[in-house]
Amino acid sequence: xxxxxxxxxxxxxxxxxxxxxxxxxxxxxxxxxxxxxxxxxxxxxxxxxxxxxxxxxxxxxxxxxxxxxxxxxxxxxxxxxxxxxxxxxxxxxxxxxxxxxxxxxxxxxxxxxxxxxxxxxxxxxxxxxxxxxxxxxxxxxxxxxxxxxxxxxxxxx
Amino acid sequence: xxxxxxxxxxxxxxxxxxxxxxxxxxxxxxxxxxxxxxxxxxxxxxxxxxxxxxxxxxxxxxxxxxxxxxxxxxxxxxxxxxxxxxxxxxxxxxxxxxxxxxxxxxxxxxxxxxxxxxxxxxxxxxxxxxxxxxxxxxxxxxxxxxxxxxxxxxxxx
Amino acid sequence: xxxxxxxxxxxxxxxxxxxxxxxxxxxxxxxxxxxxxxxxxxxxxxxxxxxxxxxxxxxxxxxxxxxxxxxxxxxxxxxxxxxxxxxxxxxxxxxxxxxxxxxxxxxxxxxxxxxxxxxxxxxxxxxxxxxxxxxxxxxxxxxxxxxxxxxxxxxxx
Amino acid sequence: xxxxxxxxxxxxxxxxxxxxxxxxxxxxxxxxxxxxxxxxxxxxxxxxxxxxxxxxxxxxxxxxxxxxxxxxxxxxxxxxxxxxxxxxxxxxxxxxxxxxxxxxxxxxxxxxxxxxxxxxxxxxxxxxxxxxxxxxxxxxxxxxxxxxxxxxxxxxx
Numbered sequence: 041x042x043x044x045x046x047x048x049x050x051x052x053x054x055x056x057x058x059x060x061x062x063x064x065x066x067x068x069x070x071x072x073x074x075x076x077x078x079x080x081x082x083x084x085x086x087x088x089x090x091x092x093x094x095x096x097x098x099x100x101x102x103x104x105x106x107x108x109x110x111x112x113x114x115x116x117x118x119x120x121x122x123x124x125x126x127x128x129x130x131x132x133x134x135x136x137x138x139x140x141x142x143x144x145x146x147x148x149x150x151x152x153x154x155x156x157x158x159x160x161x162x163x164x165x166x167x168x169x170x171x172x173x174x175x176x177x178x179x180x181x182x183x184x185x186x187x188x189x190x191x192x193x194x195x196x197x
Numbered sequence: 198x199x200x201x202x203x204x205x206x207x208x209x210x211x212x213x214x215x216x217x218x219x220x221x222x223x224x225x226x227x228x229x230x231x232x233x234x235x236x237x238x239x240x241x242x243x244x245x246x247x248x249x250x251x252x253x254x255x256x257x258x259x260x261x262x263x264x265x266x267x268x269x270x271x272x273x274x275x276x277x278x279x280x281x282x283x284x285x286x287x288x289x290x291x292x293x294x295x296x297x298x299x300x301x302x303x304x305x306x307x308x309x310x311x312x313x314x315x316x317x318x319x320x321x322x323x324x325x326x327x328x329x330x331x332x333x334x335x336x337x338x339x340x341x342x343x344x345x346x347x348x349x350x351x352x353x354x
Numbered sequence: 355x356x357x358x359x360x361x362x363x364x365x366x367x368x369x370x371x372x373x374x375x376x377x378x379x380x381x382x383x384x385x386x387x388x389x390x391x392x393x394x395x396x397x398x399x400x401x402x403x404x405x406x407x408x409x410x411x412x413x414x415x416x417x418x419x420x421x422x423x424x425x426x427x428x429x430x431x432x433x434x435x436x437x438x439x440x441x442x443x444x445x446x447x448x449x450x451x452x453x454x455x456x457x458x459x460x461x462x463x464x465x466x467x468x469x470x471x472x473x474x475x476x477x478x479x480x481x482x483x484x485x486x487x488x489x490x491x492x493x494x495x496x497x498x499x500x501x502x503x504x505x506x507x508x509x510x511x
Numbered sequence: 512x513x514x515x516x517x518x519x520x521x522x523x524x525x526x527x528x529x530x531x532x533x534x535x536x537x538x539x540x541x542x543x544x545x546x547x548x549x550x551x552x553x554x555x556x557x558x559x560x561x562x563x564x565x566x567x568x569x570x571x572x573x574x575x576x577x578x579x580x581x582x583x584x585x586x587x588x589x590x591x592x593x594x595x596x597x598x599x600x601x602x603x604x605x606x607x608x609x610x611x612x613x614x615x616x617x618x619x620x621x622x623x624x625x626x627x628x629x630x631x632x633x634x635x636x637x638x639x640x641x642x643x644x645x646x647x648x649x650x651x652x653x654x655x656x657x658x659x660x661x662x663x664x665x666x667x668x
Binding site: 256257258259261262265268269271272295298302305306308309310 | 413414415416417418419422423425426428429452455459462463465466467
């Protein structure tokens with residue numbers, strides 16, 4: 041079974057809670073899921089997983105600085121993540137506050153690494169978006185994201 | 198005082214209702230506001246206004262076909278819209294359903310025309326996003342958008 | 355082996371030429387490739403393929419109207435394209451003229467359908483971008499895109 | 512006359528050279544231009560200018576970490592930059608390498624601050640994009656960007 045890493049940055053705890061639910065979704069597919077707050081993730085970890093899901097709060101419409109800094113430093117492994125499965129989620133304070141563009145900024149970073157991203161036809165298309173504390177819909181979307189990434193990574197093993 | 202055109206496409210009526218509220222906001226600044234459903238807008242109208250605000254439902258994460266077709270044909274006036282003020286709004290069925298990327302696709306079209314777009318520090322940053330039938334918050338955001346465009350267009354006369 | 359459809363819109367012939375080269379790349383993986391100019395594509399065709407690669411000229415920073423219209427009408431099959439592999443390419447007149455945002459607008463449409471998009475670590479990350487008549491680099495990037503989609507679709511059969 | 516700040520991050524010197532040329536364009540309008548490498552910019556400086564133009568290399572398809580970190584910290588002045596004029600430029604290693612999406616990521620950050628961004632009908636629409644060492648076209652585009660921001664900021668004084 042595939043191994044999935046969930047990398048996140050969280051200050052209020054909302055993005056961290058989303059990360060936990062994404063992991064629940066991953067595990068429901070039989071894949072393994074490890075979580076890692078970005079300040080304690082190592083760049084070497086990126087190599088050890090078949091899929092990487094990244095979560096961030098919405099700061100100025102794109103991923104938060106600590107996540108961006110981590111990806112900038114990940115250039116030491118550039119090319120080695122090609123073919124891994126990726127996913128994205130973001131929390132925001134308000135509807136229309138930049139959560140979708142934050143998710144898309146993460147999707148772009150994953151694609152630049154040559155990773156594989158699957159959308160979803162129903163609900164949250166690009167990745168999960170949550171406003172404030174994750175409600176039932178957001179929790180369900182997080183699980184669906186984890187499931188989607190876990191299933192695809194299992195299939196690609 | 199400035200003259201603002203609100204161009205929109207609406208099938209369910211939600212985007213049309215947003216257009217009306219945007220016009221209310223424009224008029225509160227003393228600027229004139231005319232509305233025009235995209236199938237009845239003429240390309241020549243684009244030249245007659247100091248500002249153009251565009252609204253669309255969210256179809257596949259970017260502006261609807263009829264709006265895109267109208268902009269493609271607007272190439273006959275390419276360069277002549279430079280310096281006009283622009284704005285964008287979008288309705289969607291669901292949070293995370295592509296409304297922000299739809300607003301940004303409109304912002305991109307306006308920038309390619311050399312137009313001027315102002316964001317908003319509170320609430321809906323890039324343009325207005327509404328989920329389903331516009332609620333009180335969405336209506337207030339629409340008025341703020343109209344006000345922002347009207348004020349800036351008045352100032353730039 | 356997988357079957358890949360290359361859907362494109364072309365007025366100057368540049369995007370059409372890119373489509374041919376993408377197909378060459380697809381076929382190098384053993385997968386089948388069919389081309390279809392968007393005005394002659396049917397919505398039913400979308401169901402018959404394991405991957406769909408979409409090409410467009412750059413008009414106002416997002417995909418051309420005829421491609422957008424085709425995707426808007428593809429809503430009749432919404433949900434049925436989930437899990438298919440996607441790819442994007444765009445031609446433009448000038449560097450900085452909106453070709454990358456056009457590619458990303460196509461990527462967004464594919465993700466909304468629940469499709470799977472892989473980036474590339476070297477060269478053109480999101481999909482192929484060509485300025486003017488495709489040069490050698492653009493032709494090679496088109497083949498790489500076709501190869502990437504063909505290989506992934508073969509693997510996911 | 513207006514005062515414009517050019518904030519940039521540069522490692523190879525390409526983005527720094529672009530910043531110099533942007534400043535030349537600003538000054539041609541009679542406006543003042545100050546440059547500041549992001550590690551030596553202060554958040555207070557943001558308040559002292561009528562326009563802020565931001566330049567970044569292209570790292571993983573969005574603005575570099577040090578620029579993102581600066582904007583994240585600029586939240587202490589959130590709301591106070593509303594109505595200021597903004598602009599964006601990015602250097603990249605390769606065509607299709609993420610330079611346009613990097614420019615758009617900066618445009619999004621400026622819009623979230625409530626700032627005003629003008630596009631350009633000819634050439635580089637959203638902001639300046641340069642591949643490798645800025646060539647004559649890129650230098651001219653940088654000057655046009657500076658001129659556009661300077662003129663608009665002068666007009667809005």
